[in-house]
Amino acid sequence: MKKDNRMILAVMLLCVLSFFLFSQDAAEKLSPAGIFLLLAVAVGYQGYLHIRKRPWPDRRLGLLCGGMGMCAALLIWWACRMKADMGKYGDLITVESWVLIAVVLVWCGLCVWAEKGVTENTVLLILFGGFLIRIFYVVLVQSHILQNDTGALLAEDYGHMGYVYHIYSEGRLPDTYKVQFYHPPLHHLICALLLKVFFALGYEIGEMQELLQVQAVMYGMLTLFFINKIGIRLRIPPLGRGIGLAFAAFLPYGIMMGGAVNNDSLMTLLSTMALYYTLVWYENPSYKNIIIMALCIGGAMMAKLSGALVAPAMAVLMLHRAWKERERLGNWLRQFVCFGAVAFPLGLWYSVFRYVKNGMPFGYVPSLGEDSAQFIGMHIGWSRFLDFENVFDNLALQWDNHNWIDHNIPISMIKCAVFGEGYYYNSNSALCWAATVMFWATLALAVLVAAGYILWLFQKRQSAVEKVFLSVALAVSVFSYTKFCLAYPYVCTMNIRYIIVALYLAFLIFGGAVGTLIEGIGRKSALAAKGMKAGAVALAGGYVAGAVALIVQAGQVLP
Numbered sequence: 001m002k003k004d005n006r007m008i009l010a011v012m013l014l015c016v017l018s019f020f021l022f023s024q025d026a027a028e029k030l031s032p033a034g035i036f037l038l039l040a041v042a043v044g045y046q047g048y049l050h051i052r053k054r055p056w057p058d059r060r061l062g063l064l065c066g067g068m069g070m071c072a073a074l075l076i077w078w079a080c081r082m083k084a085d086m087g088k089y090g091d092l093i094t095v096e097s098w099v100l101i102a103v104v105l106v107w108c109g110l111c112v113w114a115e116k117g118v119t120e121n122t123v124l125l126i127l128f129g130g131f132l133i134r135i136f137y138v139v140l141v142q143s144h145i146l147q148n149d150t151g152a153l154l155a156e157d158y159g160h161m162g163y164v165y166h167i168y169s170e171g172r173l174p175d176t177y178k179v180q181f182y183h184p185p186l187h188h189l190i191c192a193l194l195l196k197v198f199f200a201l202g203y204e205i206g207e208m209q210e211l212l213q214v215q216a217v218m219y220g221m222l223t224l225f226f227i228n229k230i231g232i233r234l235r236i237p238p239l240g241r242g243i244g245l246a247f248a249a250f251l252p253y254g255i256m257m258g259g260a261v262n263n264d265s266l267m268t269l270l271s272t273m274a275l276y277y278t279l280v281w282y283e284n285p286s287y288k289n290i291i292i293m294a295l296c297i298g299g300a301m302m303a304k305l306s307g308a309l310v311a312p313a314m315a316v317l318m319l320h321r322a323w324k325e326r327e328r329l330g331n332w333l334r335q336f337v338c339f340g341a342v343a344f345p346l347g348l349w350y351s352v353f354r355y356v357k358n359g360m361p362f363g364y365v366p367s368l369g370e371d372s373a374q375f376i377g378m379h380i381g382w383s384r385f386l387d388f389e390n391v392f393d394n395l396a397l398q399w400d401n402h403n404w405i406d407h408n409i410p411i412s413m414i415k416c417a418v419f420g421e422g423y424y425y426n427s428n429s430a431l432c433w434a435a436t437v438m439f440w441a442t443l444a445l446a447v448l449v450a451a452g453y454i455l456w457l458f459q460k461r462q463s464a465v466e467k468v469f470l471s472v473a474l475a476v477s478v479f480s481y482t483k484f485c486l487a488y489p490y491v492c493t494m495n496i497r498y499i500i501v502a503l504y505l506a507f508l509i510f511g512g513a514v515g516t517l518i519e520g521i522g523r524k525s526a527l528a529a530k531g532m533k534a535g536a537v538a539l540a541g542g543y544v545a546g547a548v549a550l551i552v553q554a555g556q557v558l559p
Contacts, residue, residue: 003058007124008225010065011131015218017041019211022139029139030076038073042066061121064111065128071103072132075552076139083140083556097430097549104545112537118242123228126242129544130249131221133551134258138213140555143261146420148495149180150261153195153209160188160262161209167192177360180262184350186302187263191215212261219265220258224249226272227504233279234462234470236512237519239533244511246540247445248504250547252438253417253496263304264497270300271310271501275473278314282321287338294339298346305363308347309480310501313473320465368490374399377489379407384486395439396423399491409485412494414443417503421495424554431553438546445543452510459516470505477502 021034046066049059082096115122144150151159155169158179166174166181167188174181191212198208227248231241248254257265274296281289293314300307318339322332354360370377379387390404391411396419398406406412418439419425425435453474457467481499496503514536522529 003061003120004124004225004228007127008222011128011221011225012218014069014131014135015214015221018135018139018214029080030073032077035070035073035077038069042069057121060114061124064114064121064125068107068125068129068132071107072136075100076136079136079140079552079556097434097553100549100552101545104548105541108537108541108544118239118537120238123238123242123245126245126249126544127221127224127228130224130245130255131217133250133255133548134217134220137255137551137555138210138217138259141259141558143209143213143259145259145558146256146422146424147260148262148264148421148492148497151180153205163188164191164195164212168195175358177354177358177364179366182354182360182364182366183263183304184302184347186299187266187304190266191261209261213259216260216265217258219269220254223265223269223272223504226269226276227508230272230276230279230505231508231512233276233283234466234512236461236508237515239518239536240512240515241508242511243514243536243540244508246544247510248507250544251417251442251503251507252547252550253420254500254504255547255551256420257497257500260497264500267300267304267307268500270296270303271307272504274300274307274310274314275501275505278317278469282317285321285335287335290335290339291342294342295346298343301343301347302350305347305351306480306498309476310473312476313469316469316472317465365488367488368492372490374405374491375489376405376407376491379489383407384409395419395436396425397421397491397494406491406494407489409482409494410446411443412491413496413499414439414446416494416496418442418550421492422558424558427557428553431550431557434546434549434553438550441543441546449506449510452513453506455517456509456513459513461512461516470509473505474502 021037022029023031042062043066046059046062049062111122111125112118115125144152149159151157151161151163153161153165153168155165156162157165158181160180160183163174163181163183163185167185168191173185194212194215195208198211203211224245228241228245231244236244257268274293277289277293277296281293297307297311297314300310318336322329322336325332351360351362354364355362368375384407387408388411391406391408393404395415397412397415398404406415418435424431426432456462457471462470477499481502484498485493518529518533518536521532
């Protein structure tokens with residue numbers, strides 16, 4: 001088994017283990033016994049590697065992951081204690097922020113030093129760190145906090161959890177497409193099945209919704225692993241992938257999505273997998289691979305209809321491959337028919353079902369109406385992009401249309417990327433400081449990513465068709481997002497979750513552009529390349545440290 005696949009398996013097993021390690025109804029959600037159990041797992045794994053006589057790089061990766069895991073476990077234990085008695089420990093919050101930043105920076109330096117640079121092991125360590133911060137978040141923060149359209153596991157609820165509860169309790173799809181019930185049901189069916197398992201294990205209904213967060217962590221981490229796999233397919237070296245994945249894995253909103261019990265995380269995962277398996281099919285156009293592609297995009301649309309946004313990018317590679325070998329037209333037609341026979345029924349059956357049963361229009365999205373507090377339809381045209389008046393007065397999204405309300409799409413994306421849709425950042429001085437730094441760092445990062453994309457277009461590591469493939473994926477997502485924001489003028493439609501796949505790809509492209517640039521400079525001046533590499537690693541490490549400080553502080557002040 002490949003090393004990255006072994007890491008995926010380890011992360012999935014640790015997610016399952018967390019079901020039993022963490023108590024959602026206790027102040028200290030990780031007990032000392034749980035910490036010792038994690039230590040036993042880390043030591044046992046090292047013993048296994050030693051018995052199997054695995055090479056030292058594999059054992060070193062295990063040691064570093066074990067060290068990170070134990071630090072995260074102790075941090076969870078300490079944060080739970082502080083959260084339970086903020087009056088007693090409140091004075092330590094500022095100190096904790098600085099200590100966290102220092103520890104993360106030192107640890108990043110240690111990992112790079114131990115690996116003698118940014119290697120495949122370093123990339124896996126970044127991904128494992130992203131997993132640990134997500135586990136921290138879901139343990140400390142309740143499932144309905146900073147999430148979208150969640151609701152509760154109640155029969156009368158019409159949010160995503162009400163949808164899940166209806167399937168769980170009634171054993172069938174709801175009879176209406178009211179509120180969130182218009183979504184396709186793949187995510188909700190999986191959640192309902194998990195509720196059956198949780199009930200059999202003796203969990204109360206209040207605990208079940210919190211336990212569903214672990215599923216979201218799995219989806220989020222698998223998404224990042226497949227982004228890495230896309231980078232490998234596109235021949236982006238470890239340095240470039242490491243830089244891109246550091247920003248992707250530690251984007252604050254991406255971490256918050258680790259606790260999302262709605263359908264966004266599953267759709268994001270399946271859309272990313274559809275793009276990856278399109279690259280696999282392009283290299284090896286077998287029926288097996290095209291069926292996997294079809295299952296991925298069909299599943300993405302069955303989780304959320306916007307999963308179809310990756311279809312144009314997939315079509316680019318499919319049609320290009322067919323054109324290259326157009327003398328085999330019959331073979332390609334058969335493969336494409338096979339693809340359509342799987343993808344279209346899987347992705348569209350629910351829309352047809354709702355149209356026939358309830359008359360729900362295709363592509364239906366409910367409107368909140370002009371009397372909604374977050375209506376911004378009074379702002380039109382270029383003011384949605386170029387109006388910066390009062391936009392930086394408050395770094396969190398503003399929803400009060402009696403005073404001032406956020407309507408600038410690019411800046412609202414940055415606000416959401418750092419704070420979600422919450423106001424928590426000014427809860428204390430240390431959190432406000434960390435949040436302010438992260439906001440401006442993310443804004444600067446957005447500019448750098450845009451510049452990196454332009455630079456990447458002129459580099460030669462990827463072929464023209466690969467550049468078109470990724471560019472179409474980005475362009476379609478950005479166009480759809482912008483159109484959605486303008487057609488449904490509300491603050492919530494500017495949420496960055498609607499464009500998260502494109503954002504992860506943009507980070508990957510940025511990392512690839514920086515890595516290729518450093519390689520080119522290295523052929524002329526090794527000293528200049530070394531300095532630029534150190535700067536890029538420091539930039540990524542600083543962002544990771546800031547994100548950890550922000551999320552840890554947020555986890556202690558949020559319910």
